[in-house]
């Protein structure tokens with residue numbers, strides 16, 4: 268069996284002297300009288316403005332109160348239906364509006380998805396995420412989708428899907444099929460959102476998140492930075508996430524990979540504004556960690572173009588989840604071999620602990 272990340276360290280084994288064992292951390296957060304969902308934009312601005320080292324110190328302290336410090340969750344993402352999406356997300360090569368040359372494909376067969384899930388499990392992933400380039404799933408596709416969920420779940424993997432907007436009955440069917448997580452990103456601040464997407468509203472996204480919650484699934488919700496937004500927008504984006512009725516259990520933070528042929532990619536390449544400053548990216552991760560202390564903060568797209576040092580700073584700032592594999596939907600990813608080498612260098616191990624936000628919700 269291919270085990271690129273070596274053998275996970277037993278749960279809770281202390282490696283750093285001031286890190287309490289995981290059992291202690293668990294009881295601490297269970298005894299906690301709840302998480303703040305009343306952050307103000309002013310407070311988040313103050314965090315962003317902290318001296319970098321103070322910010323990282325605070326983020327690392329917040330991280331250690333709820334998470335095993337050297338564990339990083341590994342997930343694999345598979346595109347189960349690529350291209351031809353009717354939405355106009357300006358960053359996305361799968362949009363029918365993009366001139367990226369990406370061909371629209373049909374929904375994959377259940378068996379092919381299960382083969383990919385088995386490979387992901389063999390490579391050390393604990394979660395298998397499936398993404399479809401849809402505005403929303405059609406009811407006629409739901410049987411196939413649910414069969415994918417229950418099949419992947421039966422392998423002992425956690426399941427996550429991102430299929431666009433959901434109706435209430437669709438959310439309930441997915442929950443019944445055993446879907447653990449539903450991903451639906453807010454992408455940016457409410458103010459900057461219309462610069463990026465015009466075919467669905469911010470409120471429609473919030474409504475889908477609400478349906479996912481009501482159906483009893485965990486929420487994966489984050490966004491993308493480096494889309495030409497200002498720091499105020501990054502503040503507004505994290506403020507929206509941290510003031511949802513409950514923090515998303517998983518918060519992916521993507522750094523835009525500008526793609527030629529997409530509206531945003533062409534614009535940013537033209538402006539020679541092709542990537543967010545690394546330190547500003549790390550700051551964004553740190554503020555996410557402080558404001559949503561129990562959530563899994565996930566480094567997603569854009570990681571392949573980050574140096575090892577920047578990734579290490581992101582882990583120090585509280586990121587504790589990554590996608591592995593060579594492809595992230597259609598964009599490049601760091602690749603399992605490079606990740607295994609980085610884990611070795613940093614003394615990181617694949618996560619074996621429970622996710623604190625989900626334990627607390629039980």
Ligand code: SF4
Pocket residue numbers: 352353354355356359360361362363399400401402431
């Ligand atoms: S991000 Fe998702 S919804 Fe937007 S165009 Fe791409 S596939 Fe469609």
